[in-house]
Amino acid sequence: MWLNVAQIYFFLKGWKVITDFNPVSFIQYISSDQYQLIHDARVFTDFGRWSTVSKFLMKKAWKRLKRIVTVSYTSRNALVSKLGLEESSIVVSYNGCTPNNSSLAPSKKIEKDIDLIYVATYEKRKNHINLIKALKYIDKPMSVCFVGFDNGTKALIESTIANSNAIHSYRLLSDVDDDKLCDLYKRSKLLVYPSFYEGFGMPLIEAASFGCPIACSNLEVFKELLKDYPCYFEPGDPEDIARAITESFNTIIRDVKDFDMSVFNWDVITVRLLQDINMNFRS
Known part of the structure; x- marks a missing residue:
């Protein structure tokens, strides 16, 4: 509940927010300033830890999202293929090494x-x-x-x-x-x-x-x-x-x-994420 309240606050302030909290807040559906972080597309496989109902609801929720951040192009492609999302609505940002x-x-x-x-x-x-x-x-x-x-x-x-x-x-x-x-x-x-x-x-x-x-x-x-x-x-x-x-x-x-470890450097990842999000919001 408190995460939803916080997201409403940030929405009213006009902040850009990235959250991986599930279930997805209703703010995600009405604001292009809010991103859902999706680490993988395991919900489409047999390896998830969710019930059939939970998987169904999660897919429905994800399909309505305006903006997504995910950690690989492979995951992005799966989301596009399985949910019919636009590539332009998904930002890819790798995980990094310290x-x-x-x-x-x-x-x-x-x-x-x-x-x-x-x-x-x-x-x-x-x-x-x-x-x-x-x-x-x-x-x-x-x-x-x-x-x-x-x-x-x-x-x-x-x-x-x-x-x-x-x-x-x-x-x-x-x-x-x-x-x-x-x-x-x-x-x-x-x-x-x-x-x-x-x-x-x-x-x-x-x-x-x-x-x-x-x-x-x-x-x-x-x-x-x-x-x-x-x-x-x-x-x-x-x-x-x-x-x-x-x-x-x-x-x-x-x-x-x-x-080449340069693409997994946190400083490089941070700069690119900010650039991609800013470009994504202008589109």
Whole structure:
């Protein structure tokens, strides 16, 4: 309620407001000064956490929005395709890395004692199970680190690991702060990201900022953000995941300069967002 009251206040003041609060405030439907932030289009997939009724109402609400901000062109295209929205009503603004992350190259003094790292919540769409199956095809023992909080599948993941009879060692970490996560990226030889669906993919950008090689799903959004930096695979095929992991380890480790982090710099993102919004309001 208080968020709606605040939005009415800003509307009356003539301010431009970006909010990701759902359900959408009625102010969003009558003002072109109000933007709805939509992180992804998961509501159109089977990976959302909403009931059928909630998904129906959310789609109806989004379809009537005047202005939207989203975090990738892939998500924008999905909103245009699924809801019939105009591209001109949607501003794309990437997520960014903090200066601390993007300015640090991996240190040669740090031991690379983690072969594979996967930073993702424990839920179905993150596809941990196929990654565990894929590792059965790799004969070399590997140190594997999963980082994330439980969103419903951690027990299944632990059970799958226990029954895999694998030669690999696994660690499942939770409650990892930013400093610890940065340390884990710098100690990792490869980030593997087998997710079935993403609106962005922040851990991939974070890993790339440290020069960590990446093997990931062949999702359009990953190709949009990372271009040819990763080794891509089909996330539903454990053998193909294993193929990409093997190829990544057989490839010379890339230098951090191979990946252009400038578009994920917060200062660049802020300037561009303000420019796009101002241009959008004049149109």
